Amino acid sequence: MIVFIKNIFIILFSLTIMSCSTQRKENFKAKEIYKSENLIITQISENSYIHTSFKQTNDFGNVPCNGLIVKNNHETIVFDTPTNNQNSEELIHWITENLHSKINAVIPTHFHDDSLGGLQAFHYKKIPSYAYSGTISLAKENNFVVPENSFNDSIVLKVGNEKVIVKFFGEGHTKDNSIGYFPSENILFGGCLLKELEATKGYLGDANVSQWSATVEKVKKEYPNVQIVVPGHGEYGNKQLLDYTIKLFGIQ
Template sequence: MKTLSRLLLLTIIPLLNLGCGSKKSEAFQSKEVYKSNDLIITQVSKNAFVHTSFLQTQDFGNVPCNGLIVSNNKETIIFDTPTSNTTSEELIKWISETQQAKINAIIPTHFHNDCLAGLTAFHNKNIPSYSYFKTIEFAKNNNETLPQNSFNDSLVLNVGNEQIIAKFFGEGHTKDNIVGYFPSENVLFGGCLIKELKATKGYLGDANTAEWSKTVEKIKKEYPNLKIVVPGHGDYGSTKLLDYTIKLFANK
């Protein structure tokens, strides 16, 4: 009996270790997959990548600016362009050559140049652009390159076998700020509407601070199962970024 018990124990222990190991392997570890002087690409989930480029500003110095790439079945959709046409061409090349994927659409999340300054590079490659209708109005007033297609409330586009949702929830950083959602991996691109943890309020020249918290509360209610939240500037994280932004702009 002692021999049998020992054999059973020796059999069970490796199985327990295997079980622990498989759980660890399920957690995705983010990793930097591309870096140059002007562009950094970080994989944050199986099919989502943050692209970061840089914008020299008078008030805040050289600011890192995020966008999101979502991918499925050799197709991609991008939220926000890099901060110049040259860096946008660099991003397009990486997706086309390294990922060997087609870009189905580029979606600026509001009219500031950290979202659409590289739009011409995408148009030159016959990549269609989409935005909230007010973004086109404001971009026109600023003499920016205009997105080609507009929507009034929300937009659903296919990317491979999955979908993305671009939606306007209300005013905040600007009167036209939208967010992008990738349901299959519960990834939200909040753009400049969402702040990284410990961030200041930042540029408020086009903001509606009275509505900002209410807008983010609507997003939190709409997408209760979010796993990853990517802000327009700074580090990505969990839904704590939504809570932090709500608190930052709460009416006191």
């Protein structure tokens, strides 16, 4: 009888802990925790942060450009650099001083400067960079700073006791756009492959419009449990961003 009661207690205690953990995730309220003239950092979950810098364009004005920071046990990984080296230096300093964390890696998800424009600042600090082999080829062709380490299909990197997955699913915004996923918080960094809700098609100069929807369909199938989706520009959301992007580029 005592063993039975003890087992019931353990089960109830475990369910309570799980419930509290789920509630914390669901009840997390995003908040802007840093803002300067050139950089904004928004915490969107317990261990994930969007960094936003800006790029002045002829066609679309001063465009906000998103990247993602994920953290575990005083280690971080950064998806996409800010748009230039000065802004990257500011981001690196903020992570070091405010998150008290080492940056294990930076991962540019495609070859445009809203993804790797500030890469040299990371290299200067001896922070290793990883990118899809197609991104490395296109960076070389365009005389941009070249990521140091390549992968052909996907790569898994450690951040503290957790992992991140980076994978190429196919062409869309560019020939080389890859996706980042942080399984412990079910957060997807879509970069410029994914659009915020109500967005237009945007810059298509290097796009494969005919393949874009099919590529995002593959992403959606791969990560059915995704809860937070971060696009390369604009507001983050949930898996509706995947559906919106599929629909947007399904209309030819």
